Amino acid sequence: MKNKIKNNLLGEGKTKKIYTTKNPHEIILHYKDSLTAGDGLKKEFLKDKGILNNEITTFIFKYLNSCGIKTHFIRRINNREQLCIKVDMIPLEFVVRNIITGSLSKRLGIKEGTLSKNPIFEIFYKNDALNDPLVNDHHAVFLGVVSYEELNIINKITFNINNILKKYFLEKNILLVDFKIEFGKDEKNEILLSDEISPDTCRFWDKKTMKKLDKDLFRKGKSEKIVIDTYMEVLKRLNID
Numbered sequence: 753m754k755n756k757i758k759n760n761l762l763g764e765g766k767t768k769k770i771y772t773t774k775n776p777h778e779i780i781l782h783y784k785d786s787l788t789a790g791d792g793l794k795k796e797f798l799k800d801k802g803i804l805n806n807e808i809t810t811f812i813f814k815y816l817n818s819c820g821i822k823t824h825f826i827r828r829i830n831n832r833e834q835l836c837i838k839v840d841m842i843p844l845e846f847v848v849r850n851i852i853t854g855s856l857s858k859r860l861g862i863k864e865g866t867l868s869k870n871p872i873f874e875i876f877y878k879n880d881a882l883n884d885p886l887v888n889d890h891h892a893v894f895l896g897v898v899s900y901e902e903l904n905i906i907n908k909i910t911f912n913i914n915n916i917l918k919k920y921f922l923e924k925n926i927l928l929v930d931f932k933i934e935f936g937k938d939e940k941n942e943i944l945l946s947d948e949i950s951p952d953t954c955r956f957w958d959k960k961t962m963k964k965l966d967k968d969l970f971r972k973g974k975s976e977k978i979v980i981d982t983y984m985e986v987l988k989r990l991n992i993d
């Protein structure tokens with residue numbers, strides 16, 4: 753159903769739709785129920801996943817805003833939608849790893865679950881045709897999608913976000929294993945944290961049991977109920993002060 757302030761569809765990604773609003777500097781993000789893994793090869797719909805990720809992202813972005821991190825988030829409008837500042841997205845994914853797992857564990861031959869003393873930063877170039885390759889700062893600047901100055905700013909913000917969220921989740925008995933964030937630039941060219949932060953984009957492990965509380969359950973073929981119940985569990989923990 754058409755929302756009063758929602759205008760035209762501006763774009764659609766794997767998990768969200770973007771709508772224009774009457775204000776040219778604001779957009780509406782609509783969270784879908786779709787879920788993909790392996791560069792979109794595995795695709796499914798999980799009923800109400802969009803509602804949960806909208807709520808979880810709202811919690812996290814509000815918290816980051818309160819800690820002084822500048823984000824595109826303005827407010828949650830309804831159970832699937834958020835009002836956000838319109839930004840030009842930088843086509844890079846910034847990944848931070850605190851605990852070694854997944855592909856990095858295989859690539860470096862390090863045991864799964866090894867704690868890294870230094871957070872490991874990685875950059876991926878968002879390009880479906882190339883399967884989002886891993887790049888370094890120089891590649892990113894060469895590609896013309898970001899400058900060295902902007903990368904410096906992004907690195908500082910990313911480092912802060914990691915420290916804030918690691919502590920925040922630990923209070924909820926969750927280990928922030930790794931996560932992916934994206935940035936955009938507003939009309940004044942200011943860099944804002946954009947997109948979402950949810951169990952789709954982070955690896956969360958229960959501190960006591962080391963149970964996975966994220967999209968890895970979907971990647972590993974767990975049932976829809978198990979995945980949705982787990983996302984609900986994350987939301988429940990965020991709700992507890």
Ligand code: UDP
Pocket residue numbers: 845847853854855856930931932952953954955967
């Ligand atoms: N990630 C994401 N979107 C992507 C790729 C990665 O949100 O397109 C997140 C993922 O959920 C995880 C972290 O970034 O928390 C590292 O993911 P990666 O795909 O690199 O996993 P790995 O290579 O370790 O299996």
